[in-house]
Amino acid sequence: MNIYRDESNPLFQYVVGLGDDALILGHRWSEWLSKGPNLELDIAASNLALDLIGQANLLLEYAAEVEGAGRSADDLAYLRDTQDFRCHWLCEQPNEDWGVTIARMLMFSTYQYLRYSALMQSTDRQLAEIAAKALKEVTYHRRFAAEWTVRLAQGTDEGHRRVQNGFNILWRFVPELFETSGGERTLANDGIAVASDSLEADWRETMDEVMTKAGVSAPETSGRVMASRHNGHHSEHLGHLLCEMQFLQRAYPKASGATW
């Protein structure tokens, strides 16, 4: 039995999933602030964080509206526990070094690019509008990540080793990107959502193109995660991330009158 699986409101689950991906990945980028490899990349990291958290804000606001339970975007971000988050495992993995961070960004921004491109055709107007705005941003993110993948891997041996290491660590999270829940399938049939499995062929083609140019490869055996975000399953990392991110809202509850 999957007690955290909730199919009562598939649109809410779907939009929360989009929002959580942007939020958690944006948070990971914000961890780079003041620690970047140089000033220019520090500024780039904050741009990426701003774009992604901005997307999360729009998406979670919309999710809250779809839910209709009186919750706000902040309530969703700051007052849910791990098992109610619907982000992909790839997004919540630690930054490690700039090589892992860039490999992850290439993988996920390529995914977001395809997902938002398709979502622009959604019959849900609000979703289509958010997707159109976000697509402009992730188009740049993908270019940034692709350029840095090639630059690092083709620059020095160490650069190559570190980027390859990123793909080695992260590749086992790829199958989850294309897992399509029943609710998502129904929404996709109605022209509202994008079925994740429909993105796989294009994703693999684009990744292959960049990785060939960079001279890196997908690990031969990478396995897969035997758990699903749709059931509220996550890596141990997400709990720690939330402890930090949600600290103030938890320690000084708004129910007791705290305002931020």
Place this chain on the structure above:
Amino acid sequence: MYTTDLRTAEEKAAAEKAGLKLAENPESIAELEEIFQARIDADEYIEPKDWMPDGYRKTLTRQISQHAHSEIIGMFPEGNWVTRAPTLMRKLILIAKIQDEAGHGLYLYSAAETLGTSRAEMVDQLLSGKAKFSTIFNYPTMNWADIGTVGWLVDGAAITNQIPLCRCSYGPYARAMVRVCKEESFHQRQGYEALLAMAKGTDAQRKMIQDAFDRMFWPSLMMFGPPDSDSMHLSQNTIWKIKRFSNDELRQRFVDATIPQAQHLGITIPEGIVFNEETGHWDFPDLDWDEFWAVVKGDGVCSSNRMDARRKAVDDGAWVREAATAYAEKQAQKSSAA
């Protein structure tokens, strides 16, 4: 923007004449200094290619690079809270603010480079401990109110210091300051607004505001530097119009603006700060200059943490910069071979 020459034709001609004079007659440095000072007295901007006394160049390089270092080190106390910001909006505001500081650092380094010292050299001076940065960033940010307070007091003090610098005699620095001040004013309002929001909340939140004020108010007054009586750079910098107001004047201006704002937040004003009906200013006690000099010398609560964090970022990123440089060289070779 820093190398844009904004001089009129007459100004350019005058500068050229000065340069030619030097070429024809190298002994005329005294005369050049006279022309230089006359330009400053006439409120002209000095531009990178203009002749300038060595002392002027040196002082400005020190001041601008120190300012740039402060922007970069200043990212740490704020970065300390970016992953714990309490709402999505506050998180976005804080990320954007830290990004602005990095941007300020970048264009201040660029402004300083116009004086002939490279960014790499300046960064080396920071990392070796030779160059200083603002003492305020050696203090910790302990609670969320500290983030609002940094915006309100620290950026507030910085603006008070920097608005006159928009009219400083060195063109690239003055122009950089125009933009920096605009952004800092925004940060100050956002910081104050964050505190206003907390003040409307719970007693625990108001306690955080008081605590943040108590810890940061005095160090923010020290940001204006030592009292006029023992400042080493004052008089020559004033003649060169690098500095237009004294440390004590600016400090008083800041105190006068800040105390009513603190009262509006419900902060209990420290003893010894009283309004002087006669002068129309807020009187305040002497600052603890022993603390200031101890912090300057590296004994601040977070001094070693800040430097360790900066060195770690530089060390951890070395392979990235090396790979990028190597890649750029390979690309250049490829295109020259093609």
